[in-house]
Amino acid sequence: MDKNKYIAFQDRVINLYIEHPEVKQIWKSLDSKRMWRSRGLDNFNSPHHMFLMGKSRVGKTQAVKRYAKQSVKQSERSFYYDEEGSKIKIIPAVFAEIPDKFTPKEFYNNIIEGLGAIKLYGRVEVGQLKDRALYLLKKHRTEMLILDELDYLLPYAAKTREQAMELLKGLANKAGVCLICVGTPEIEVLRTMNEQFIGRYPPRTIPRFEQCDDSFISLLNEIEIEFGLDKPIGLADTALGYPLVLHKLSLGFIGWLVPMLQNAMEIIGVMEPDFNDFNLLDQLNGNVLIEAKKNVVGDITKNDVQKILRSRVK
Numbered sequence: 001m002d003k004n005k006y007i008a009f010q011d012r013v014i015n016l017y018i019e020h021p022e023v024k025q026i027w028k029s030l031d032s033k034r035m036w037r038s039r040g041l042d043n044f045n046s047p048h049h050m051f052l053m054g055k056s057r058v059g060k061t062q063a064v065k066r067y068a069k070q071s072v073k074q075s076e077r078s079f080y081y082d083e084e085g086s087k088i089k090i091i092p093a094v095f096a097e098i099p100d101k102f103t104p105k106e107f108y109n110n111i112i113e114g115l116g117a118i119k120l121y122g123r124v125e126v127g128q129l130k131d132r133a134l135y136l137l138k139k140h141r142t143e144m145l146i147l148d149e150l151d152y153l154l155p156y157a158a159k160t161r162e163q164a165m166e167l168l169k170g171l172a173n174k175a176g177v178c179l180i181c182v183g184t185p186e187i188e189v190l191r192t193m194n195e196q197f198i199g200r201y202p203p204r205t206i207p208r209f210e211q212c213d214d215s216f217i218s219l220l221n222e223i224e225i226e227f228g229l230d231k232p233i234g235l236a237d238t239a240l241g242y243p244l245v246l247h248k249l250s251l252g253f254i255g256w257l258v259p260m261l262q263n264a265m266e267i268i269g270v271m272e273p274d275f276n277d278f279n280l281l282d283q284l285n286g287n288v289l290i291e292a293k294k295n296v297v298g299d300i301t302k303n304d305v306q307k308i309l310r311s312r313v314k
Contacts, residue, residue, distance in 0.1 A: 006275050009227070013265050016258050018222045021215070022206055023063045026052065029204065030067055033178045034092060034143045048178040051191045054206035055308065057255030060182055063206065064146045068095040071144070080141070091115060091140040097149045102156065102164055108133045111171070115140055130171070137175040145172060150183035150190060162193055169200070209252035216252060217243050223261065233281055235261075245286050249293045251305065256297060264292040 019027075033048045054060045071093035072078065079089050096114030099106035108129035109119040115136045120129060137145070153164050172179040181187065181201060191201050209216040220236040220243055227233070234240045250257035265271055268283040 006278075009229070009278075010271055010275065012227060013262055013270065016223065016226060016262060017062065017066070018219060018226060018254070018258075020219050020222065020254070023059065026063060026204065026206065027067050030093070030144065030178075030180065034071075037176070037178050038143050049172070049201050050178075050180050051187065051201040051203045052180055052182045052206065053185050053187060053203060055184060055208060055253075057253035057308075058206045058208050059254045060206055061148055062255075064148060064180065064182055065095050068093040068144075068146055082139075088139060089116075091142050093144040093146060094137070094140075094142050095146045095148065098147055098152045100149070100152050102152055102160075104167060105129055107164075107167065108171075111145070112136060115142070133171065134175055137177060142175065142177055144178040144180060145175070146180040146182065148182040150181050150187040153190060154186055158193070161190060165190055165193065165197060209247065209254070211252070212243050212247035216247055219254070219257075220246065223258075229278065229281070231278070233284060241286075245289060249289055251309070256293075259296045260289065260292045263295045264288050267291055267295075 029050070033050065037048050052060060052064065072089075072091060075090055075092050077090055079087050082088050094111070094114045096110045099110055104126045105124075108126070109121075111133040112129070113119050115133075117132075117136055120132065147168065153161050156164070168179060168181070179201075181190075185205070188203070191197055191203060209219065217236050217238070224232045224235050233242075235242045235246065238244075246257060246260075250260060264284060267288050269275065269280050
């Protein structure tokens with residue numbers, strides 16, 4: 001018996017990620033911005049920066065993390081030698097998070113960590129951290145800086161928010177990088193604080209799958225393809241009813257859909273160490289998916305759901 005095919009399927013379930021069309025369009029836009037920046041063309045009618053927004057669980061963080069990782073793999077050159085003959089890794093796109101308790105020190109340290117360097121603590125001045133971050137961005141020939149979790153700036157007073165946004169802008173200007181700011185729709189208040197920010201950061205949104213339509217069914221079909229089974233489960237088969245059930249349970253959020261399917265596989269025994277029979281997949285049904293949803297989402301209430309779905313941009 002070929003045990004490897006069962007382990008390979010488990011690995012595909014664990015690492016399930018679908019590059020659906022909306023994500024691919026975002027990646028294409030990011031590629032374009034990097035191209036304009038790297039070739040030194042300065043067209044103010046085509047801003048190089050972006051505010052990328054979407055509700056929680058639409059897959060924003062995974063999309064930009066994977067983009068940053070893939071940018072290294074797809075780079076024409078993965079390294080170069082500096083004047084001293086040292087081999088330097090080229091990092092075209094860097095992913096970092098805004099610190100949950102924002103301070104300039106923590107901000108610069110997160111950039112440094114995103115570049116693969118060690119954070120600096122102790123008696124170190126803000127200016128030293130800023131210089132270190134700028135040095136590393138230039139050293140690794142970074143073209144794009146992706147900053148996730150801008151929502152962490154929202155609890156602060158308007159003046160502090162604006163100072164933080166100016167700090168981000170200053171770093172991007174001095175490093176010569178495209179700045180991609182990522183967060184929920186609530187970060188729109190940061191983008192619209194003044195006219196300069198509005199012109200500097202064109203908005204882009206990653207939506208959820210609001211309807212159980214062709215696009216959602218296509219997503220389910222992509223998941224089936226990713227599973228790579230000889231006999232498909234039928235997730236995209238409307239006659240079996242899976243699309244409607246999966247959409248209702250996940251609300252069209254890919255950040256719920258994928259963990260639900262992964263947990264469902266665990267419930268029916270597919271993820272057990274001794275798994276050796278694909279017929280276990282026949283046990284997948286509505287009750288299993290409902291249990292998987294509860295395991296993933298918890299005892300979420302209707303009010304919680306309404307808060308998630310309701311637009312909170314003011």
